Amino acid sequence: MQICRDKQAMRDWRGQAGRIALVPTMGALHAGHLSLVAHARTWLDAGGGGRVVASIFVNPTQFGPNEDLATYPRDEENDLVLLRQAGCDAVFLPTVADIYRPGAQTVVEVTGLSRILMGRLRPGHFRGVATVVTKLFNIVQPDAAAFGEKDYQQLAVIRQMVADLDMPVEILPVPTVREPDGLAMSSRNRRLSPAERAAAPVLNRALDRAAQMIADGANLPAVRAELRRIIRTEPLGQIRSIDIRDAADLSRVGAIRRPVVILLAVRFGDVLLIDQRVAVPKGEMNVR
Numbered sequence: 001m002q003i004c005r006d007k008q009a010m011r012d013w014r015g016q017a018g019r020i021a022l023v024p025t026m027g028a029l030h031a032g033h034l035s036l037v038a039h040a041r042t043w044l045d046a047g048g049g050g051r052v053v054a055s056i057f058v059n060p061t062q063f064g065p066n067e068d069l070a071t072y073p074r075d076e077e078n079d080l081v082l083l084r085q086a087g088c089d090a091v092f093l094p095t096v097a098d099i100y101r102p103g104a105q106t107v108v109e110v111t112g113l114s115r116i117l118m119g120r121l122r123p124g125h126f127r128g129v130a131t132v133v134t135k136l137f138n139i140v141q142p143d144a145a146a147f148g149e150k151d152y153q154q155l156a157v158i159r160q161m162v163a164d165l166d167m168p169v170e171i172l173p174v175p176t177v178r179e180p181d182g183l184a185m186s187s188r189n190r191r192l193s194p195a196e197r198a199a200a201p202v203l204n205r206a207l208d209r210a211a212q213m214i215a216d217g218a219n220l221p222a223v224r225a226e227l228r229r230i231i232r233t234e235p236l237g238q239i240r241s242i243d244i245r246d247a248a249d250l251s252r253v254g255a256i257r258r259p260v261v262i263l264l265a266v267r268f269g270d271v272l273l274i275d276q277r278v279a280v281p282k283g284e285m286n287v288r
């Protein structure tokens with residue numbers, strides 16, 4: 001596995017690599033990230049082969065001033081072992097100074113989607129994500145890039161950006177990988193206390209129940225009330241946002257008539273966990 005520690009090394013490797021699929025991450029890798037690597041490989045193999053490159057970069061511009069940039073988990077040594085085992089061909093590990101040169105003035109912002117939902121809780125977050133993903137695409141020049149459905153709004157932002165700016169990159173959505181008790185894998189899970197970790201699967205339980213209610217024909221207020229009731233059974237969790245949106249474009253819905261996505265953000269101590277579930281109302285075909 002080739003290790004590229006700066007843009008020039010990455011560009012040199014890219015120049016002789018043929019077809020490429022990129023897996024952008026912030027490190028502290030887990031089985032969810034490795035599933036992105038596997039999906040990238042499957043996509044390449046279906047089209048005649050190619051190389052998988054993962055990037056590990058804790059991007060400062062997507063963290064707000066009071067967020068967890070300083071304490072974000074980092075574990076480069078183990079990450080490299082996992083990526084090697086997963087069959088990754090190259091890894092891009094740039095420094096902040098290499099990515100953000102002094103005097104830069106340009107950002108990328110998906111104006112509508114970035115300002116709703118998590119964009120309200122984390123102002124500027126999606127501008128940081130869109131900007132760094134654009135830079136990664138420009139440096140690595142991948143044919144495809146894999147993103148997890150756990151970060152549902154992020155995936156929507158990236159898809160919108162790629163379409164709006166005619167970026168020649170196919171976006172590969174990857175289903176959420178979960179712990180045996182249903183908790184969505186996340187790098188931040190390792191910062192939960194034992195009691196918080198024991199309480200955290202409540203997100204998945206609430207989503208299961210809400211998706212079942214929607215499949216049975218329940219209305220929006222009833223589903224919202226049940227989500228709140230279930231999450232409140234775990235007093236360590238502090239609800240930051242509960243939303244039910246159109247699954248296709250994240251627009252508001254007045255009633256559940258088409259597939260919707262249920263989006264949860266719940267804080268445990270200073271760790272913000274998110275999770276999501278697409279739910280299909282009674283009588284509707286799941287078109288996803």
Ligand SMILES: Nc1ncnc2c1ncn2[C@@H]1O[C@H](COP(=O)(O)OP(=O)(O)OP(=O)(O)O)[C@@H](O)[C@H]1O
Nearest residue numbers: 025026027032147148151175176177185186187188
């Ligand atoms: N459980 C998961 N299943 C599938 N993909 C995932 C999972 N967790 C993260 N991803 C995806 O991996 C990519 C990199 O995410 P990131 O490095 O931020 O990991 P994370 O576990 O989401 O960390 P965080 O704690 O910051 O949420 C993103 O596309 C993200 O959606």
Ligand SMILES: CC(C)(CO)[C@@H](O)C(=O)[O-]
Nearest residue numbers: 024025026059129132151
């Ligand atoms: C896409 C990403 C790597 C951009 O920094 C990050 O937001 C993440 O890990 O999901």
Ligand code: BAL
Nearest residue numbers: 026062063125151154
């Ligand atoms: N996976 C999303 C990255 C972040 O929380 O900043």
